[in-house]
Amino acid sequence: MKVKYSHSEGNFPFAKGDYVTVVVRYLYVKGLEDELYYHGTVTEIDEQGFRCVLDDDKTKEEYFSFFDVENVIDGDRIPFFAGTTKRIKGKD
Template identity: 85%
Template sequence: MKVKYSHGEGYFPFAKGDYVTVVVRYLHIKDLEEELYYHGTVTEIEEDGFWCVLDDKTKEEYFSFLDVENVIDGDRIPFFVGTTKRIKGKD
């Protein structure tokens, strides 16, 4: 499904149960301390966003498409202008 992210349009090819990385801030920051992304499992998809159980399993969080830069596979993390393979326990 095509969606409007905070800095442009993109596709959301994920379904319930998919493990994802939600990139809230990465490409459009000035300080590396402001990087922000989460890993979790999609539980519900709505027209304007989706619900995700985060890795710590303590809470489910709603992400509006307009509040995130992108959503990518959960085994990837943002890196420069693309992504790289995630090393477990390093992020």
């Protein structure tokens, strides 16, 4: 599905049950301390956004509006420079 992210348009190829990395802030920040991304499992999708159960608190769901995030990528990836790199578990 084609969606409008905060800074661009892109695809959202994920479905319920997929493990994703939600990139809230990365490319447009000035310092490393401002980077923000989450890892979680998609539980619900609508035209404006999606819900995830996040790794850091599996007892609740978090809603993400497409317009509030920069991108959504596979859960085994993290943002790195202008692209992504393989995630090393336990390092982020």
